[in-house]
Amino acid sequence: MGVLELIQQKSFLGREFLTWLWYRSEQGGQIELHGGKPVTVEIMGPILLDAQYGDARASTLKGESPATSPEAGTALIEGKKLRRARLKMERDGVEWVLTLDGETFNISGLAIPNPGRMPFEDTLTMRAEMIFEFERTLDTLFQEFMHLRLEAKQWPKEIKKIHEWVKEK
Amino acid sequence: MPITVGSVSGRIWRVLETLPPNFKEMFERNLARHAFKPIDPERGQLQAVGWVNIRQLLDSRLTLDKVLFRNLIALGLRVDRLAINQRVFRATLAQAIGKKLHETERKELSREEKLVIEDKVRLDLIKHTQPNTAVYEMIWQLESGTVLFSSGSQKLGLIFSDLFSETFQVSVEPQLPFLRAQHWADRNRMGQELLELLPSPFSPEAPVDVVEEVGAGEEE
Numbered sequence: 001m002g003v004l005e006l007i008q009q010k011s012f013l014g015r016e017f018l019t020w021l022w023y024r025s026e027q028g029g030q031i032e033l034h035g036g037k038p039v040t041v042e043i044m045g046p047i048l049l050d051a052q053y054g055d056a057r058a059s060t061l062k063g064e065s066p067a068t069s070p071e072a073g074t075a076l077i078e079g080k081k082l083r084r085a086r087l088k089m090e091r092d093g094v095e096w097v098l099t100l101d102g103e104t105f106n107i108s109g110l111a112i113p114n115p116g117r118m119p120f121e122d123t124l125t126m127r128a129e130m131i132f133e134f135e136r137t138l139d140t141l142f143q144e145f146m147h148l149r150l151e152a153k154q155w156p157k158e159i160k161k162i163h164e165w166v167k168e169k
Numbered sequence: 170m171p172i173t174v175g176s177v178s179g180r181i182w183r184v185l186e187t188l189p190p191n192f193k194e195m196f197e198r199n200l201a202r203h204a205f206k207p208i209d210p211e212r213g214q215l216q217a218v219g220w221v222n223i224r225q226l227l228d229s230r231l232t233l234d235k236v237l238f239r240n241l242i243a244l245g246l247r248v249d250r251l252a253i254n255q256r257v258f259r260a261t262l263a264q265a266i267g268k269k270l271h272e273t274e275r276k277e278l279s280r281e282e283k284l285v286i287e288d289k290v291r292l293d294l295i296k297h298t299q300p301n302t303a304v305y306e307m308i309w310q311l312e313s314g315t316v317l318f319s320s321g322s323q324k325l326g327l328i329f330s331d332l333f334s335e336t337f338q339v340s341v342e343p344q345l346p347f348l349r350a351q352h353w354a355d356r357n358r359m360g361q362e363l364l365e366l367l368p369s370p371f372s373p374e375a376p377v378d379v380v381e382e383v384g385a386g387e388e389e
């Protein structure tokens with residue numbers, strides 16, 4: 001099977017990661033990472049949920065806290081996963097707010113603080129550092145997820161906890 | 170949205186190879202070669218792609234000092250596209266064919282004559298049409314090999330990665346979830362487990378046959 005086919009076939013990974021982040025964000029916020037500072041994630045909104053099978057339609061939820069809305073719970077019960085979400089991530093005092101697409105990990109609207117009047121090179125370097133620090137944090141979180149996801153003994157336990165969370169939403 | 174100001178959007182890429190020691194000389198040479206050049210209507214071009222100064226999109230006379238900022242390479246990618254309005258094209262073509270028939274006092278033109286007129290009309294319209302211009306940005310952190318390109322479009326991603334590879338002589342790969350997972354799995358010798366991985370039902374009420382259906386689809 002070619003790479004393009006594999007990317008398509010395994011496109012559920014990004015959705016599962018986002019949904020897992022959502023679940024973990026509602027378990028006390030902080031996600032501990034192996035050998036690194038913990039990350040706090042908050043799913044803000046709007047959020048987009050969809051299922052990759054059957055005739056299920058996508059659910060876009062907006063408003064003040066769509067992630068905790070009854071509609072979000074209904075969508076999860078129906079088997080939908082998080083496809084795209086506006087979220088806040090914080091690590092070691094640095095905060096990022098952005099929309100993350102679960103299928104592609106495309107980022108949009110990543111807010112970078114305005115440093116004020118600075119030489120272009122300084123501004124560029126500062127902005128680049130914030131962007132790439134975010135990327136490192138995202139990648140570390142995803143590795144943490146993959147470590148759990150491929151762990152034959154741990155993942156079923158995690159799924160069981162996720163099921164309890166979905167039931168309670 | 171641009172990388173250099175405001176909020177940021179785009180896709181993360183990763184350079185797959187190590188840069189050679191003399192990369193700066195190579196960059197300078199290749200930047201000039203792959204800098205943006207306007208569409209050449211005489212050659213029937215409808216699209217032009219090339220690098221521009223990230224601080225001045227009309228500046229395509231690129232030198233290393235305009236693109237290298239400490240440990241970052243920052244460039245604009247300019248894409249100009251010409252689109253001929255098809256209704257205008259058809260109307261102009263009909264007019265040109267009518268004129269030729271009148272001049273030659275004939276009722277019909279041969280297929281070859283029509284093609285010649287069609288090419289001339291198309292070229293004339295191209296010469297008199299302003300291109301649509303779009304500029305995207307990229308920043309490349311040399312040490313980590315991480316690149317942000319300010320578009321998440323698949324089509325633009327192909328244009329970007331081709332130009333990047335030709336210019337810098339290294340391959341670049343989009344950091345899609347599966348590709349990240351693949352790198353992680355390779356490092357941890359779990360490649361086979363990743364290939365065999367199926368979606369997990371996150372809902373306690375997801376029907377079992379849904380998961381089996383996806384599995385059956387994969388076997389096909």
